[in-house]
Amino acid sequence: MGTGQTIRCKHCGTEFMNLVGFGFMGKFDCEDGMCHIETETAIRCPQCMKRLNNTVEEFEEQVVGHLLWD
Numbered sequence: 588m589g590t591g592q593t594i595r596c597k598h599c600g601t602e603f604m605n606l607v608g609f610g611f612m613g614k615f616d617c618e619d620g621m622c623h624i625e626t627e628t629a630i631r632c633p634q635c636m637k638r639l640n641n642t643v644e645e646f647e648e649q650v651v652g653h654l655l656w657d
Contacts, residue, residue, distance in 0.1 A: 591654035594632075594639060594646075601634035602651065 591606040624647070630640040640646040 589655070593651040593654070594630075594649050595651050596632040596635060596637065596639060597645075597649050598637045599632060599635040601632055603633055604654075605630060606654075 589607060591604055593602060594605050595602045624640060624643045626640050626643060626646075629638045630646070631638055639649055
């Protein structure tokens with residue numbers, strides 16, 4: 588199971604995929620259409636290296652699309 592998002596960095600505009608959960612790695616944690624967003628570990632833009640998940644709200648503002656798979 589896995590989750591992923593297409594993210595557009597609010598700092599530099601770079602779009603990239605953030606994927607979690609290949610095989611047994613990662614955690615599939617979605618209930619009622621809401622997925623857990625990790626804020627303890629930094630998710631950084633690969634271009635400008637700025638942190639994108641200081642808060643759940645800040646991260647969700649940058650999400651362009653969601654991807655879920657079994």
